[in-house]
Amino acid sequence: MIGYVIGDIDMITGFRLVGVEGAEVTTVMEAKQALQHALSRSDVAIIVISEAYSTDPVIHEQIDRVRQERVSPLIVELPGSRGTFKGIPISNTISKILGIKI
Numbered sequence: 314m315i316g317y318v319i320g321d322i323d324m325i326t327g328f329r330l331v332g333v334e335g336a337e338v339t340t341v342m343e344a345k346q347a348l349q350h351a352l353s354r355s356d357v358a359i360i361v362i363s364e365a366y367s368t369d370p371v372i373h374e375q376i377d378r379v380r381q382e383r384v385s386p387l388i389v390e391l392p393g394s395r396g397t398f399k400g401i402p403i404s405n406t407i408s409k410i411l412g413i414k415i
Contacts, residue, residue: 317351317386319344320363321393328361335361341369348372352379352386359387 318328318335325337336347344366351360366372367390376388 314358315356316359316361317354317357318361319347319351319366320361320391321365324361324363324391324393333361338363338366341366341372344369345372345375348375357386359389361389361391363393364390365393 316328316333318325318333319338320335321339322337325335328335336343336350338344338347344362348360348362351357362372362376367376376390379386379388
């Protein structure tokens with residue numbers, strides 16, 4: 314079983330460095346197609362998708378449906394490199410976790 318990541322070039326590059334394949338996307342339509350592709354694969358156990366795309370109503374609805382109807386794959390939403398997590402800048406979240414100001 315493998316992981317698959319959907320996001321911008323920064324997110325994809327980081328995951329590729331540790332051997333995770335994925336799709337670089339720049340539009341919601343591309344993200345939707347990449348999600349469909351990942352869901353159609355039987356070898357994908359976890360999908361990581363950028364919050365920049367997962368918050369789109371159509372994609373979010375599809376993610377919710379998968380979470381309710383299927384055991385696998387696990388879908389994880391992560392903030393992008395310049396994004397926020399639930400409206401909080403990611404740098405603030407990291408600072409809290411590490412206990413240092415970045």
